[in-house]
Amino acid sequence: MSRPPKHELPMRDGVSPSTVGLRPGPWLTVLDFLADQLPNLSKDAWAQRMQQGLVVTDALQAVDVAVPYAALLQAHTRLHYWRHVPGEAPIPFEARVVYQDDWLVVADKPHFLPVVPSGQYVQETLLTRLKKSLGLASLTPMHRLDRETAGLVAFTVQPQTRGAYQGLFRDRAVEKIYEAVAPWRDGDTWPKQVANHLRTGDHFMTMVASEGPVNAETHVQLLAQDPSRQLGLYQLRPSTGQRHQLRVHMAGLGLPIVGDRIYPHLQPVDTAASDFSNPLQLVARSLRFENPITGQRHSFTSQMPLQWPGQMT
Secondary structure, eight states, X not given: OOOOOOOOOOOBTTBOOEEXXXXXXSXXXXXHHHHHHOTTSOHHHHXXXXXXXXXXXXXXXXXXXXXXXXXXXXXXXXXXXXXXXXXXXXXXXXXXXXXXXXXXXXXEEOTTOOSSOBTTBSSSSHHHHHHHXXXXXXXXXXXXXXXXXXXXXXXXXXXXXXXXXXXXXXXXXXXXXXXXXXXXXXXXXXXXXXXXXXXXXXXXXXXXXXXXXXXXXXXXXXXXXXXXXTEEEEEXXXXXXXTTHHHHHHHHTTOOOTTOSSSSSOOXXXXXXXXXXXXXXXXXEEEEEEOTTTOOEXXXXXXXXXXXXXXXX
16 A cells, blocks of 8 residues: 655644654544543643644644544554644743854844743744744754743754754753853852752752762853842853753852742742743853854854843843
């Protein structure tokens, strides 16, 4: 039997499709399968998506809500769907593309804008906005920044070179420099080197230091101080890339970054989603690396400001 022709799955409003594999099971309809296997959406919400043509086969054929699961499983091995969050709250800050060529895009991300779709954010993410504005369906981040962190994010353009670019971060071949505003104490000596083992804490949002081999290292340097506000401007140079690494390390020094709602104490996040008045004072200030495809030496600098004299807007 010949295979059905492959079809390129299109973006819809800047969102690339997600994929779910099909397997034998007790589900009577495809709708039953989706509601059971992807329960973040209710059965009614899945039915609405199917009625809107947002669930399709490899051949881009929309799947009706009444299609028997067993019949579909005989003909297909996976389904594709486009994520959508009804009433998604707008994030009123814009990113700026600082570099683009055939292989690479670098954007300067504002505070509060997530990098990739997750949870309550799909349209209001850096990746979706760039896919829409640049028309690049295959755009993929080389690394991540927290939603609360501003600064530089690099993306690959072509799937065949994605591994080479992402490998730069895995192999620690990217020089990353951050800046942060945090408390200042008279008498501290600088620079400081922080090295420990980080793991996920009791709450899924947190990371904690624990016993184990070192997997997180950060070089911390004081750049300037403001004794009147008891604040300092710090340069942070991580040589590893653990989640929340810089925030945990600064809090561990007793110098939690200004605006941090997680460290040293986790605060309610339900109100933080729409409160843009107190951004985390952390910026991914520069990225430097050698392009693995072209050999060009890249150096990028973020223009996102911190609440520090000479930077505030």
